[in-house]
Amino acid sequence: MRISVLALDGLFDTGLSVTLDALNAANALSKGMMGGTPRFDVSVVGVRKRVRSRHGMSIPVESIRPRPKPDWVIVPAIVKTNPDELIETLARPDVIDAHAQLLAWHAAGVRIGASCLGTFIIAEAGLLDGREATTNWGLAPLFRQRYPRVQLNESRMLVPSDIGVTAGAAMGHLDLALWLIRTASPELAALVSRYLLADIRSSQAAYIIPNHLAQADPLIQRFEQWSRKNLRAGFSLQDAASALATSTRSLQRRCQDVLGKSPLAYFQDLRVEHAQSLIRGGGHDLESIAAEVGYSDGATLRSLLRQRLGRGVRDLRADLL
Numbered sequence: 001m002r003i004s005v006l007a008l009d010g011l012f013d014t015g016l017s018v019t020l021d022a023l024n025a026a027n028a029l030s031k032g033m034m035g036g037t038p039r040f041d042v043s044v045v046g047v048r049k050r051v052r053s054r055h056g057m058s059i060p061v062e063s064i065r066p067r068p069k070p071d072w073v074i075v076p077a078i079v080k081t082n083p084d085e086l087i088e089t090l091a092r093p094d095v096i097d098a099h100a101q102l103l104a105w106h107a108a109g110v111r112i113g114a115s116c117l118g119t120f121i122i123a124e125a126g127l128l129d130g131r132e133a134t135t136n137w138g139l140a141p142l143f144r145q146r147y148p149r150v151q152l153n154e155s156r157m158l159v160p161s162d163i164g165v166t167a168g169a170a171m172g173h174l175d176l177a178l179w180l181i182r183t184a185s186p187e188l189a190a191l192v193s194r195y196l197l198a199d200i201r202s203s204q205a206a207y208i209i210p211n212h213l214a215q216a217d218p219l220i221q222r223f224e225q226w227s228r229k230n231l232r233a234g235f236s237l238q239d240a241a242s243a244l245a246t247s248t249r250s251l252q253r254r255c256q257d258v259l260g261k262s263p264l265a266y267f268q269d270l271r272v273e274h275a276q277s278l279i280r281g282g283g284h285d286l287e288s289i290a291a292e293v294g295y296s297d298g299a300t301l302r303s304l305l306r307q308r309l310g311r312g313v314r315d316l317r318a319d320l321l
Contacts, residue, residue: 001040001041001071001184002070002072003040003041003042003043003071003072003178003180004044004064004067004073005042005045005073005074005076006045006047006075006076007044007045007046007050007053007061007076008015008047008078008094008098008121009078010052010054010077010078010079010089010093011053011054011059011076011077012054012076012077012170012173013053013054013168014170015076015077015116015118015173016044016053016088016173017172018174018177018278019074019115019177020042021196022177022181022182022192022196023040023042025043025192025195026039026040026137026181026184026189026192027039027040027049027050028089029188029191029192029195033191033267034187034191036215038104039181039184039185043061044060044061044062045061045062045064046059046062046063047094047101049275054079059304061181065131066112067163068151069105069108069109070105070112071111071113072110072111072112072164072180072255073102073110073113074112074115074118074177075098075102075112075115075121076114076115076116077117077118077123077170077173078117078118079117080117081138083139083142086120086139086142088141090120090121092222092279096120098125098255099124099125100178102122103125103127103149105126105266106163111164111165112127112163113165113167113180114163114167114176115163115166115172115175115176115301116135116136116173117135117164117181117229118137119134119135119136119167120139120146122166123146123150124134126159127152127163128149128163128166128257129147129149129150130149130151131163132152132161133150133151133152133153133159133161133166133186133305134154134155134156134158134159134168134172136168136169136289137150137155137168137171137213138209139151140213140259141216142216143209143258144258144259145257148193148215151197153260154168154204154208155203155204156168156202157172157175157204158172158200158267164251165179165180167179168204170205170208172204174196174198177190178199178200191215191227201218202311203310205309206276206309206310206311207209208269209275210270211224211272213258213259215259216258217254217256219250219251220255222244223240223251224246224258224270225261226244226267227240227267227270229270231270231274231294232292232293233294234294235263235264235267235294237251240263251263268304268307268308270302271293271294272305272309274292275289275290275292275293275301275305276309276316278292278293278318279313280316280318280319282317285298286301286302287296289301
């Protein structure tokens with residue numbers, strides 16, 4: 001499999017490194033432990049001759065033009081945690097040139113993968129329109145606002161589509177690399193996972209910080225504050241809207257536009273977050289934790305945790321060991 005990694009100025013050092021390290025490990029293990037040949041021909045290419053990482057390191061890149069057409073192109077993240085800075089970066093000349101190159105690759109049948117804020121680059125090129133995708137959960141409100149034609153689900157770690165695959169925040173680069181290896185050989189992917197002490201995660205929901213998402217919008221921020229004060233009392237859309245001096249319809253619409261979910265779903269996110277904190281803190285039985293977050297019994301909370309996180313109470317408590 002021929003893979004080109006597209007490097008742009010200000011890229012996430014760890015994202016590039018972990019991608020290359022995982023693919024290099026796969027080649028070494030394929031040859032050394034499986035008696036085969038290296039599976040991946042990996043190159044780092046650029047739309048400019050000189051590329052520097054976020055930490056100022058010079059990244060050796062090859063020219064795109066002379067190289068044979070790759071099977072896959074991977075777009076690592078650029079490091080911009082501030083929405084305004086990210087929007088400015090997306091308008092840079094080299095990023096615009098990258099859009100054109102990605103569209104040319106796509107037209108030639110090349111599959112495209114992106115992790116974290118790399119997903120913004122392929123979305124900006126229009127390649128995710130009408131398709132499911134995931135992204136860096138911390139900037140999901142901006143992604144949802146900027147690319148309304150994309151079917152975003154930031155709770156997922158990996159979302160394959162007909163153009164390729166998108167992956168979640170930060171270390172989602174490793175999940176993407178392992179996924180690519182698995183498409184070539186599940187056995188090899190299992191070896192690489194053991195070698196790197198890592199495996200593909202199906203969800204990033206457990207890592208999402210609801211308070212961070214709320215800061216994307218003043219009304220949502222006030223709704224988050226109201227919700228935290230009323231976790232035990234339970235959810236009432238009418239009470240929430242009245243307390244925030246808005247209409248129920250406006251609150252519902254704003255939650256959908258910013259968070260991609262209903263006010264009740266976000267309220268339940270806050271319940272799950274608080275319950276996780278209490279479970280990991282120890283010293284509380286499940287029934288008392290359920291009461292603390294507004295449920296009448298532990299079974300309901302247990303079901304919600306399993307549904308939202310894909311993990312049960314025992315799994316969460318095991319994190320403490």
